[in-house]
Amino acid sequence: MASPVQSPATPDTVVLHTPQESEIAEIVSELVVANHILFCRGVVDGFGHVSARHPLDPGKFLLARNMAPGQVAAADILEFDLDGAPLNASGRPVYLERFIHSEIYKARPDAMAVVHSHSHSIVPLSISKTARLRAVFHMAGFIGEEAPVFEIRDAGGPATDLLISNAELGGALARCCGGHNIVLMRGHGSTVIADSLQLAVFRAVYAELNARYQCEAASLGEVVYLSKEEGEAAVRSVEKQSERAWNLWKEEAARMSPR
Amino acid sequence: MASPVQSPATPDTVVLHTPQESEIAEIVSELVVANHILFCRGVVDGFGHVSARHPLDPGKFLLARNMAPGQVAAADILEFDLDGAPLNASGRPVYLERFIHSEIYKARPDAMAVVHSHSHSIVPLSISKTARLRAVFHMAGFIGEEAPVFEIRDAGGPATDLLISNAELGGALARCCGGHNIVLMRGHGSTVIADSLQLAVFRAVYAELNARYQCEAASLGEVVYLSKEEGEAAVRSVEKQSERAWNLWKEEAARMSPR
Amino acid sequence: MASPVQSPATPDTVVLHTPQESEIAEIVSELVVANHILFCRGVVDGFGHVSARHPLDPGKFLLARNMAPGQVAAADILEFDLDGAPLNASGRPVYLERFIHSEIYKARPDAMAVVHSHSHSIVPLSISKTARLRAVFHMAGFIGEEAPVFEIRDAGGPATDLLISNAELGGALARCCGGHNIVLMRGHGSTVIADSLQLAVFRAVYAELNARYQCEAASLGEVVYLSKEEGEAAVRSVEKQSERAWNLWKEEAARMSPR
Amino acid sequence: MASPVQSPATPDTVVLHTPQESEIAEIVSELVVANHILFCRGVVDGFGHVSARHPLDPGKFLLARNMAPGQVAAADILEFDLDGAPLNASGRPVYLERFIHSEIYKARPDAMAVVHSHSHSIVPLSISKTARLRAVFHMAGFIGEEAPVFEIRDAGGPATDLLISNAELGGALARCCGGHNIVLMRGHGSTVIADSLQLAVFRAVYAELNARYQCEAASLGEVVYLSKEEGEAAVRSVEKQSERAWNLWKEEAARMSPR
Secondary structure, eight states: OOOOEEOOOOTTOOOEEOHHHHHHHHHHHHHHHHHHHHHHTTSOSSSOEEEEEOSSOTTEEEEEOSSOGGGOOGGGEEEEETTSOBSSOTTOOOOTTHHHHHHHHHHOTTOOEEEEEOOTTHHHHHHBSSOOOOOOSGGGGGGOSOOOEEOHHHHHOTTOOSOOOSHHHHHHHHHHHTTOSEEEETTTEEEEEESSHHHHHHHHHHHHHHHHHHHHHHTTSOBOOOOHHHHHHHHHHHGGGHHHHHHHHHHHHHHHSOO | OOOOEEOOOOTTOOOEEOHHHHHHHHHHHHHHHHHHHHHHTTSOSSSOEEEEEOSSOTTEEEEEOSSOGGGOOGGGEEEEETTSOBSSOTTOOOOTTHHHHHHHHHHOTTOOEEEEEOOTTHHHHHHBSSOOOOOOSGGGGGGOSOOOEEOHHHHHOTTOOSOOOSHHHHHHHHHHHTTOSEEEETTTEEEEEESSHHHHHHHHHHHHHHHHHHHHHHTTSOBOOOOHHHHHHHHHHHGGGHHHHHHHHHHHHHHHSOO | OOOOEEOOOOTTOOOEEOHHHHHHHHHHHHHHHHHHHHHHTTSOSSSOEEEEEOSSOTTEEEEEOSSOGGGOOGGGEEEEETTSOBSSOTTOOOOTTHHHHHHHHHHOTTOOEEEEEOOTTHHHHHHBSSOOOOOOSGGGGGGOSOOOEEOHHHHHOTTOOSOOOSHHHHHHHHHHHTTOSEEEETTTEEEEEESSHHHHHHHHHHHHHHHHHHHHHHTTSOBOOOOHHHHHHHHHHHGGGHHHHHHHHHHHHHHHSOO | OOOOEEOOOOTTOOOEEOHHHHHHHHHHHHHHHHHHHHHHTTSOSSSOEEEEEOSSOTTEEEEEOSSOGGGOOGGGEEEEETTSOBSSOTTOOOOTTHHHHHHHHHHOTTOOEEEEEOOTTHHHHHHBSSOOOOOOSGGGGGGOSOOOEEOHHHHHOTTOOSOOOSHHHHHHHHHHHTTOSEEEETTTEEEEEESSHHHHHHHHHHHHHHHHHHHHHHTTSOBOOOOHHHHHHHHHHHGGGHHHHHHHHHHHHHHHSOO
16 A cells, blocks of 8 residues: 655645555544543543544554643654553653553444543532433433443452552453443543544533533433433434534634643 | 615625615524524534524525534525425535424414524423423513423334434424424423524523523522513513624624634 | 813823813723623623712712613713613613612612622522522622512512513612612512622622522532621621722723623 | 852843742742632632742741732732731731631641632532532542531631631631641631642642532432542542643633733
8 A cells, every 4th residue: 555645744845644644643633633622622621531543553542641631732642552551652651541541442342532531510420329320312322321330449449549540440440331332430530432533522522411411400300311212313313413513623622722 | 676785895896786685695694693692602512503584485494504503604504495405505414403493484484583402401401300491580581381392202202313303303393382482302402483583592592591590499499480471571571672682692702703 | 179180182182071070980981890890700691780879969870871781881871860760861772670770779878889680690599489598608798697589579560571660660679678788689680789889799799609609508408607797797808808809800801891 | 058040031131049039939930820720710719819838938928919819920929927927018918818828837837838719619518517528539539538617606706707817717727627638618618738839729629629529419319429548549649640730720821811
């Protein structure tokens, strides 16, 4: 393969990229945008992270170095293997919780992108002894009938720091998640999975809204949830439209983002 | 009819409009503003839509092509007939849920504008088994004593995607709405009707606030609602003032809007 | 009296003001700022209004013409008498509810400024059958042990539009308010009184926050309110500091305001 | 000691600082940023304050003169002794509640920075008769199993203005706080302590979020709190990352701050 293509560049320079290089550059660029969108939309603050599986090697994934998502630039995106080891960090610090990503990519061949966050309406549902996150509106059918909650005490004992800071805990989280597309983490936040980066961002945004609406409705009395079939049908219809949201949010992020 | 009038244009060009063309251009321009206001006010996000009945042909209506409301420009406004068929889309994708608009214009000759949205305080009331949206303050008298809730399972069975994606479902929604000016849609959002575009936007904004205040008050105990007569009197007084809000929001949208 | 003073003006013009004219110009300018602050702080939206008693004639007050507070400029400020009649409107439309202001200035010689608004946490408390607004934190001691709620049905019957659209209803509101510095209005909002414009704005902002905190705390169980003595002591200490907030908000409003 | 170092200055001037002067300049600069961050993050409004212990003399601390935190500049930072007396105010007004800071620095040799605020979700928990602030998520482990609440009636009687306006009340607050890193103040707000300025800001931000999440979760039913061991472990892991948040917030504050 690989007839080189010319990238947009200044008139005096000719930069040649192979198609493979272009494909990587594109996903890196999209990952930078995803970081900024999640920040602008309030899904992440100084903490939280988003990754994408490597487009050419399913045994690797792309994730920023240890930094605030809203400040990530292309040069900050690193490659990791599925054991969570950084491959080109050159000593730069990496996220403690990269094992969330590595273990989900290992356990779920369909996962192409992962968002981990502590968004405002998700944390309360992660610490409720009684309520469970469930799909209540058509934009969040992917949540399904009940999102699993990962209780880290089951895997890490009664005195952890609640972080997924090694492969063993990451594996336990991935097992708790199973075939679901979102898993809540008690006293911590959630992790969302999708088969594309745009869709993972979309799901992270609407998971937060679903949680907000569900809590508000619960304060009024009994709630009607989406049935399993409704949720599945809504996913098929609504998620085809996720690019509409992506384009809007990308434009917002470009105006609001620090860089 | 039709002595042509000269539009503001660059000095070198003279563009002649018939009065009819001017009237259409004006409503198109207002519809663009309505899209931006609803986005800036948080009534719509990447999703939701607003339409206006055609000023010259009550058998047609104007609605943007399939895109985020905050990004709509005049060139994106299309004409549809009352079966929801696009008349000048030239192949551009259209909203799946245009049948909300077409069937309401069909069933309600008084409807001149329609807003469909999933605003934050409306969704919770759409999924409560016990609480119903009711007018609680003078700005939202149009809600009346109890807004109907459209349960799509009644019309579409237990496994729909919750979208009003055909004329049959649109017709069922319009029948559920009846003579009301707002209908909630379970697990989805609401649709608001008015006899002008400015008023439809006004009502969509204040329906959201009414829902918010009602939920907050309900958490404190029993609530005093507007009586039928109070709601009607408030509509007569308050809605005459809707242009004041429109002018403010238009100015805000011009500053905040991407375009 | 009246050695004229020179105002800042362009080099070519010399504008002479009497001290009286300067005093009026200053309160007009402050009233414009008050309008913008209340809008920027979210106390008013397109609706709501703020007035000041005339600095030279206690039988008159200053209030904008009928328009959104965020858009008010000095030329929009009109004079009214204590019957609510505009004195220099030159036919420009005036607020329907100017009688809120006129009747409070009539009934309360200590009132130098009045804010009427529908802020987000006040409306829910105005419609609760059980909860009453009470001071819960030191910034809002002026609320006292229980704010009165004006039920317009008592004065205007069961079918009003909830607006204070004549002197009779304004008088009933003023009587309900009595010696309090805030009165809630059922299904509508509140009216706040102070002996200066800066303090009226300060109280309107902190009444909203007090309502918000009180509702949130009520959802957790029983609440400790400020005692009468605590509230009075807090007013004496805290309200001396209101200029600190005014200066901050004025700066914010100058940056955020449309004009 | 003290080989002088050259500060960044205009080309024509050479400003020589001793290392001690540089150290003070740095903490003053950081304190200005801390003021702006707390304002931009909504932890303080026109009121609230943040201080740092003097880097060279543990018997002194640095705190702005009496003004809104969002408007503080380097020239506004004053020195105080541990009795709360200003050392270089030159007559400028100082905060009434400086005794919060002086008494905590006196009682807690480990305290290097103190934030006092009335943030939105903390006040409700300060006035609840039943609920107590407890750590519910990993970012706020420092809160521990139950934050103490200072009831000023115990120290100052039934008719205070709720302010910590003298050393006696400050001492009572410090005793109530004891070895905790946060103490709530009934009907008022909270005071947060840390061993660095960056960490004090971090804790003030996440105390607010913890309170918000805890209240939301409580409305759903019973809540899982962090165990003592989990909280301690989370502090050890998470607070090492506080600079990541600081850098982000500093950048935000630089863009949003009035100065």
